[in-house]
Amino acid sequence: MNGKATTTRTRLERGRSALGPALELVHTGRAPTRAVLTSELGVTRATAGAVAAELEALGLIRVDSRPGAAAGSQGRPSHRLAVDDTGPVVLAAQVHADGFRAALVALGGRTVATAPGCVTVSSDPAQVLGEVVAEGAALLRESGRRCVGAGLAVPSAVAEPEGTALNPLHLAWPAGAPVRDLFVEQVRAAGIEGPAFTGNDVNLAALAEHRHGAGRGSTQLLCVATGHRGVGGALVVDGRLHTGSSGLALEVGHLTVNPEGRPCHCGSRGCLDVETDPLAFLDAAGRDPGPEGSLLEQSRDLLRTEYADRSVRAAAEELIDRLGLGLAGLVNILNPDRVILGGLHRELLDADPARLRAVVADRSLWGRSGSVPILACTLDHNSLVGAAELAWQPVLDDPLAALT
Amino acid sequence: MNGKATTTRTRLERGRSALGPALELVHTGRAPTRAVLTSELGVTRATAGAVAAELEALGLIRVDSRPGAAAGSQGRPSHRLAVDDTGPVVLAAQVHADGFRAALVALGGRTVATAPGCVTVSSDPAQVLGEVVAEGAALLRESGRRCVGAGLAVPSAVAEPEGTALNPLHLAWPAGAPVRDLFVEQVRAAGIEGPAFTGNDVNLAALAEHRHGAGRGSTQLLCVATGHRGVGGALVVDGRLHTGSSGLALEVGHLTVNPEGRPCHCGSRGCLDVETDPLAFLDAAGRDPGPEGSLLEQSRDLLRTEYADRSVRAAAEELIDRLGLGLAGLVNILNPDRVILGGLHRELLDADPARLRAVVADRSLWGRSGSVPILACTLDHNSLVGAAELAWQPVLDDPLAALT
C-alpha cells in the first residue's frame, strides 16, 4: 500500500494537494466518516481513501474500519475518521490582565494538558513570555509528545509583519513591544520545535469559535468581545482571519455609540471601548470596582445575582443599547452571517437577548442583514484554543511539508 | 503542438490550473512578457510557454515573438504578451440617475465601443434594462465580435443570492426589484451569449480601479464614492470583491459623522449619506440646486471655479472634515492599504488633499494605519469597466471552461 519511499522530490515541495483540506475537515469535525470526506472534498472514493491513509500514516488522524455503531442508513458502513489523540501537539499560550496560561492542544482543538497559570504579571514582556513558555516546556516534557508549533494570544493589536503589540493597555507593557520576536526567542531558547506565532486574543478567539464552537459553518463571522478594559473585534471570512493589510483590522473600540458619552483616551467621546466594557457597566450600575476578582468577574456576578436590582438592570439595558448600536454599524459595514459575543458582551446577551437583537435590527439598514443571528461564544479558553489554531495552520495547509 | 483534440474529460471540468492566473496577469498588465509570466506564476519556463500558447490558441492573448524594442538588459529578449484586441468582448451596462450606457469591453479593460447613452429613465426596471441591452446588442452586431458575457452596474445595493436591488433610491425603481433576473432575461431575449451578472456600481468601480486603475497592486483596497445622492463603499481583498454574506457589505452611508447633523431617512442624524453627498455640499455652500446638470456636475463646477469664494471653501472644508471622520472609522475597522475616492469625494480630495489626510490620520488609532494613501480614482467610467470585469470573471477563473 502506498509504497511511498521512492523519490519524493516534488512531494516535499508541494505535497498532495487534497491533504490539507482533508485534514482541516477532520480537524473541524466536518468529516466524521470517509464517505463524508469524499463528498466534502469533491473527489472520488479512491482519492479520499488514499488521502485518509496518508494522514493516518503521518500520525495525524485515525481511520477506524471496525463496524462501530450502526450508521442508521442502509449500505456498507463508512470508516470513521477522528484526530489521533496520541499524535503531535502544539503549545498554546495566553497572556491577559490577570496572568497567563500555557496548554498543550491536540488536533481538533482538544486541550490535553494545562498549566494552572499565574496571577503575577510583570511589566517586562520578555520575562512574562519566558515564564509562560517555561510552563509550556514543562508540560511538553511531562507528556512526552511531539510539538509542531507554538501560538501566543495577547490582549493587544498585533501589527504585521513586524509582530509588535501596539496597545497592550492592561499589561503595562510598552506600546510597540516586539512580542512575536520575543515569543519566538523564548520558544527557541526552551528547545521547542516548530514555528511560533502571535495574535490578538479576540482574533484568535474568533478563529477558535469558527472552527470548534458557535461559529462552525459560518462564512462571514463577526466576533466582538470585552474582557477587562476596551473592546475587541474580529472577522473570519471563509475560515481565515481577516486581519487587514497590517493586522489592525476590526479595531472596533472607537466606534462612536454615544455622542455625549464618556471621554475616551482617543480624544473622542462615547466610544464603544469606554461605553460597553466592564468598567462602564460597574460605573453605570453605581458600583465601585472592588478588590476581589477581575472587573469582568465582578460584572458577571452582578448581572447574574442582582439583575432584579433596578440600577443593575438599567445599567445592563444602557450597555445593551450602546452595544447594539455598535454592532449595527459593524453589521452594515461587514454584512456577517453570524455574530458571536464574548466576555461581558456575552453576559449582556444572556441577560436580555431580545433587547439586543431588537436594537441591532432597528439600526441595521435592511431587515435581513439586521436579523443576523447573535450568539454567545461556546468554548472555554477560546483565545488559547485560537492560539493553538495559529500554530496548527501550517500543518493544516500542508501536512507533509509541516511535519518533515 | 499541443495536439489537444484528444479526450478532454477532465480538461472540461477543471481546466489547466495555471491558465486562469496567467490570463489574469496579462489582463491586468502584470505580465508584459513571457519571462515575467514565468516568475509571477512561479512555474517553469516550459509551463509558462505552454500556457501562453494555449491562451493564444484560445484567441485571448497575443504572443509577439518578434524582436521588438530592446529589453534594456542583456540576454535573449522575451516574447511580449498582450491581450488580443480582436478577441471576444463582454457587454457592459450601467444605469444611473441621469440615464444609462452600454459598451463593449475587451480584455485589459479596454472599451472598444460605446453607445451614447440616454437621459430619460423610466421607473420600470424591465424597460430601462431592455433599452440598454438593446443598445449593447446593436453595438455587438456592428462589431461582429464574439460576446462571452454581460455585466450590469446599478446604483443600489444588490442582495445575493437573489440579485435584487434593495435601495435604488435615485432611479425611482421599486425597492427589491429583481434586477439580476430582469437583466438576464433581457440579455437572453436579445440573443446575447454568455452569463449575465449584476452588481453595485461602487463595488464594480472599486474592482475596475483595482485591476486597471489607481488600485493596482493593492491587497486591501477601500473605495468610497458619491455620485448623486448617498454614499457607496467597496472593499477589494486580494483582488476579489468583499461582498459580505449577502452582498450588503460596505454599505457605509449610515456611519455617523455629525451627531447634530441633518436628519437621515434611516432615522438617525448626520449620516455620511446626507453629510457628504453633492446635495449636502450645495446646501452647505448656500446654493440651490439648479436645473442644469446633475448635482455632481454642479458641485464639481462650484469647487473648481469658485473655490476662492468663502462660502464654497467653507462648505468644502466642512465636507472634508465629515468625510475624513467617516474614512477614519472605516480605516480603523478595515485596515486597508489604500483608499480610493470617487465622485464628489474625489473632488474634495483634489480641493484640499492635506486637510483630508490630516483628518483621517488624526482620527485613526495608529499612525501607520492612519497614514494609508488616499488617492483619486483614475479610470473613466470605472463602474462600466467594473461591470465588464464581472462578466470576464468566469473567463479569468477558467478560460477553457468559459469559452466552450
Added chain:
DNA sequence: CGGAGTTTGTTTAGTATCGGCACAAAAGAA
C-alpha cells in the same frame, strides 16, 4: 434465512499538469 438493493472501500488503468533537464536561440559584453 437468503437474495436484492444500497452504500462504501479497493484495485487497476489511464491521464492532465506540472517539474527537471538538456539544448537551442538571441541578445549584450569583452
Added chain:
DNA sequence: TTCTTTTGTGCCGATACTAAACAAACTCCG
C-alpha cells in the same frame, strides 16, 4: 569573434488525480 546571460523548446518522468469495475458490508423484505 567568442563568452556570458537570458529566454524558449522538446522530452521524460513524477504526482495527483479520474474513471470504471469489482469486492465488501450493511439493510430491507419476502
